[in-house]
Amino acid sequence: MDVWWQCEIPYPYVPQDVLAAADSVRGSLPNKWCDPKVAADLYEEVLDEFLLCDDEGMNVLAIEHHAGINSLMAANPMFVGILARQTRKVRILSLGTLVSLREDPVRIAEEYATADVMSRGRLEIGFVKSGGTEMASNHTNPVGNLERYWEAIDLIRKTLSSHDGPFSWEGKYFTHRHVNIWPRPWQQPHPRLWSATGDPYTAAEVGRRGMVHVLVLRGPDGTKRAYQAHRRARAEAGLPKVTTDNFAYAAMVYVGETEEEGRAGGSKLLWFLNTSLKSSPQLSKFLPGMTPPEFAPQIYRTAPRPTAAAPDMVNAEKGVAPASQNAAKLMSLTTEEAMQQGILFCGTPDSTYRQIMEFYDKVGGFGHLAMIGRSGFMTHEESVKGIKLFAREVAPRLREVKAMLTE
Amino acid sequence: MADDAPASADRLNVRDIALEVVRRGAGQPILALHGMQPIDPAARFLNLLGRHAEITAPSHPGFGDSPRPADFDTVYDLVHLYLDLLESLPRQKVTLLGFSFGGWIAAEIAASCCHRVERLILVDPFGIKLSDRETPDITDVFNTHPDTVRDREWHDPARCAPDFNAWEDAALVRYARGRDALCLYGWKDYMYNPQLKRWLGRIAVPTLVLWGASDRIVTPDYGRTYAGLIPGARFGLIEAAGHHPEIEQPEAFADRVVSFIV
Numbered sequence: 001m002d003v004w005w006q007c008e009i010p011y012p013y014v015p016q017d018v019l020a021a022a023d024s025v026r027g028s029l030p031n032k033w034c035d036p037k038v039a040a041d042l043y044e045e046v047l048d049e050f051l052l053c054d055d056e057g058m059n060v061l062a063i064e065h066h067a068g069i070n071s072l073m074a075a076n077p078m079f080v081g082i083l084a085r086q087t088r089k090v091r092i093l094s095l096g097t098l099v100s101l102r103e104d105p106v107r108i109a110e111e112y113a114t115a116d117v118m119s120r121g122r123l124e125i126g127f128v129k130s131g132g133t134e135m136a137s138n139h140t141n142p143v144g145n146l147e148r149y150w151e152a153i154d155l156i157r158k159t160l161s162s163h164d165g166p167f168s169w170e171g172k173y174f175t176h177r178h179v180n181i182w183p184r185p186w187q188q189p190h191p192r193l194w195s196a197t198g199d200p201y202t203a204a205e206v207g208r209r210g211m212v213h214v215l216v217l218r219g220p221d222g223t224k225r226a227y228q229a230h231r232r233a234r235a236e237a238g239l240p241k242v243t244t245d246n247f248a249y250a251a252m253v254y255v256g257e258t259e260e261e262g263r264a265g266g267s268k269l270l271w272f273l274n275t276s277l278k279s280s281p282q283l284s285k286f287l288p289g290m291t292p293p294e295f296a297p298q299i300y301r302t303a304p305r306p307t308a309a310a311p312d313m314v315n316a317e318k319g320v321a322p323a324s325q326n327a328a329k330l331m332s333l334t335t336e337e338a339m340q341q342g343i344l345f346c347g348t349p350d351s352t353y354r355q356i357m358e359f360y361d362k363v364g365g366f367g368h369l370a371m372i373g374r375s376g377f378m379t380h381e382e383s384v385k386g387i388k389l390f391a392r393e394v395a396p397r398l399r400e401v402k403a404m405l406t407e
Numbered sequence: 408m409a410d411d412a413p414a415s416a417d418r419l420n421v422r423d424i425a426l427e428v429v430r431r432g433a434g435q436p437i438l439a440l441h442g443m444q445p446i447d448p449a450a451r452f453l454n455l456l457g458r459h460a461e462i463t464a465p466s467h468p469g470f471g472d473s474p475r476p477a478d479f480d481t482v483y484d485l486v487h488l489y490l491d492l493l494e495s496l497p498r499q500k501v502t503l504l505g506f507s508f509g510g511w512i513a514a515e516i517a518a519s520c521c522h523r524v525e526r527l528i529l530v531d532p533f534g535i536k537l538s539d540r541e542t543p544d545i546t547d548v549f550n551t552h553p554d555t556v557r558d559r560e561w562h563d564p565a566r567c568a569p570d571f572n573a574w575e576d577a578a579l580v581r582y583a584r585g586r587d588a589l590c591l592y593g594w595k596d597y598m599y600n601p602q603l604k605r606w607l608g609r610i611a612v613p614t615l616v617l618w619g620a621s622d623r624i625v626t627p628d629y630g631r632t633y634a635g636l637i638p639g640a641r642f643g644l645i646e647a648a649g650h651h652p653e654i655e656q657p658e659a660f661a662d663r664v665v666s667f668i669v
Contacts, residue, residue: 023552136550141594143587144480282552288583288590296583300571 001360001367001401003394004093005053005387006061006250007046007374008071010276013038019069024280026068027133039072045380047082049373052384054087056391061093061370064128066101067137070276077111084119092119095126095194095214095370099152100145101138106169106176108152109159113185121186126194126214127153129202132287133279143289146202148173153193155179160190194248198226204233207242214248214370217273217330219341220362223249227364231407245403248368249359252344252375255389259347265386266346267335271376273343277327284327349393356398365406369398419465421492424479426465427472432457435525435668436498439464440489442507442531442651443548444585445471452653455661459669460502465492467509469588471581480591482600486515493523500525502668507531507624507650508589508598514637517614518606526668527614529633530660531622531650533598535607537632545598546624549590559623561649607636614640615667619648619655641667 014025014033022029050060062079065071073079076097083092092115097108116123129149135142151173158167159179166180185191195206196214206213207230215223227247234242252272254265285291285299330343338344342362345355360366373390374383419428429446431453437460439446445466446453456462467485469475479488489512493501503524505513510532517527538544548556561567571579616634618627627644634642645652645659653660 139595141590142549143591143594280552282550282556286553286586287549288587291583293580293583293587296579297576300574300579300582303572 001244001369001398002059002091003390003398004059004061004091004248004368004370005050005373005390006063006095006370007049007383008063008065008272008372009042009046009073010272010375011039011042011069011072012271012275012376014069019275019278022278024068024133024283025276025278026065026070026131027137027283028280029068031067033069034072042072045383046374047079047086049380049383049387050083051086052387053391054090056388056395057090058387058391058395059091059093060087061095063095064097066098066134068133068276070272077108077115080111080115080123081118084115084123087119087122091122091124093124093126093194093370095196096128098130098134098138099127099156100149101130101134101140102152104176105152105155105174106159106179106181109156110181112156112191113160113181113183116185116187116191117183119186121191123185123187123191124194124212125156125191126196126212128196131279131284132290133283135287135290136283141289142287144173145289150205153195157190157193160185161188196250198222200226200229203227203229206230207233207246208237208239210234210239210242210246212246212248212368214250214368216250216370217252217343219343220359223342224363227366241405243367243403243405244365245367247363247366248370249363249366250370250372251342251359252338252346253352253356253369253371253373253390254346254378254386255349255352255394256346256386257348257389259351262347262352263335265378265382266339266344268378268382269344269346269372269375270333270335270338272372273330273333273338275376277331279327349389352390353394353397356394357401360401365404367403419463419492421465421488421495424468424474424476424488426468428466429453429462429464431462431464432460434458434460436460436496436501437462437504437668438489438493438496438501440503440505440509440512441466441470442509443589444582446506450654450657452657452661455657456664459665463496463501467512467588467592469591470585475588482512482515482592485512485592486519489516490520496523499523502526502528504528504664505530505532506653508533508593510534511598511600511603514607514610515600515603517610517612518603519609521610521612524612527610527612527637528617528664528667529614530617530653531619531625531630532616532633533593533625534600535604535633535636536596536599536601537604537629543597544625544629547597548624549594556624559649560651562619562621562647562655567649567651567655604636607633608638610637610640613667615663616640616642617652617660617663618642618644619650619652620644620646621648622650624650 064076080094166178169176194212203226252269256262342359419426446464466473510529511534618630634640648655
């Protein structure tokens, strides 16, 4: 199993009364509450932590979110460029610039090819569907997002792997009549591709395309179901079986020297869920295109109708549990609940390793652990300590878990 | 037709699309193009107008129960669909009545081709850009808090705004489907065609522009300027009404329309 460390660089230093009064901490919270001097310190600390991961042999992962306290990584390719130059050994996963929000996928391919060459072939490219606040703050039509997502990925893949002069692309969402990037990527035909999704429809497409499939904070049931949808889609398409190396899970992880220290660190990571998910209704549940119309009864009613027979979102095999519903469940979690649900792994190195492997067994195995190692008010010193301890005491054991075929 | 006559909903085929349609009344033909949601068959204004006019009110593709082909996703498609429909109607000419988002479509149709249009009536229409680049003319119903949208949409929200808790499931699903379709067609540029303003001068039929005096989704001032860009157009305010004067003041609305067409 490979281990990927990440910090989304949240900005927790907004006064609590401001956060409480705001109807959204993402998308619309005025940036006067973001002090650039504090932001600069955060960037410096977290980039140093990424470089520490390089020293300790742990891969690094950079995400992208926009316009909120949850993350200051709005410009993912800039981080990827810095990491490409300043790390020397480990692999770098961009997960990823929000492709369906950007006007020109060719430019994205150019940025990624540059980072792949700079890092001499250490780049991995991930794709994430955007959330509602991101749609609004990037002025992107939320209806048709998924179609645009796949077309952007198709164009990026073709751009990275075409080497015989300009080609033309006249798609539904993107047109570009003269595509020919320099440099071409170091890795041929292109760096490995990843996609993060929990819904079964997208999971099936990720499977057919053979991308590494990442589940983020979904817990064992949702994760297992998505991995199964991925495998089933491949089988139905007559494609070869894949190993656990095609599957990844992202959770919050912190280890301490004692159980108490590990749990104290772990509980600090929950800030991400408890504080940074709050979104106004027009930027989440009411935004068109984010949820199939069949779920409208649950979304529009403020008082339940006992006779209502709307689809069960949690257990709907063919339905798509809305991200807003998932977020609502996550916002109120306690440390113990988060641990029970496989969203948080924390404690001593031994107990954390056990928790990860119990989860591994429940979901049928995965080849990559993407660990959210720092969030909220965790200090740089605490983060450094957690990285070193995990890299030295847990990661070597996880690396012994070899990729294998699973059903 | 009596006020309590049952609504008749059937289908109207335009090329390969079977549109859901509400038909009402007898008299002068009116093609009604709905706004942000399809016209409610129980709406009182339908029966009031139906005493003088034969109303055909289709749901746009993607709204209500009208199917939307996968490659049908722009206002350009809507305009051509209704140009086709106008050609296929039994009467030589009809009055085109467009509300809000449907007013934008009606203005596009009339600017494009008037030979099947007897008269044009626009009710709080979207469709053009008037203010400077930092001043939006039309409230963003997708990015604005729903309580704010509600306040701007109605003169008397407590009396007229929808109470979703009281709605049937099927009605809520229809509503959400309509929101998706509206967003698809109108997200960017938000509810206007930057070229339309230039071509409104091509409209060569008698035109009435009606506006809810309390509309703050798009204000009466926008409406006055809009009417001024259409040669000979008359502008009328309906008091004690917001963005939907046909719902909040059905009698006053019907009176204005009837006196214009009869």
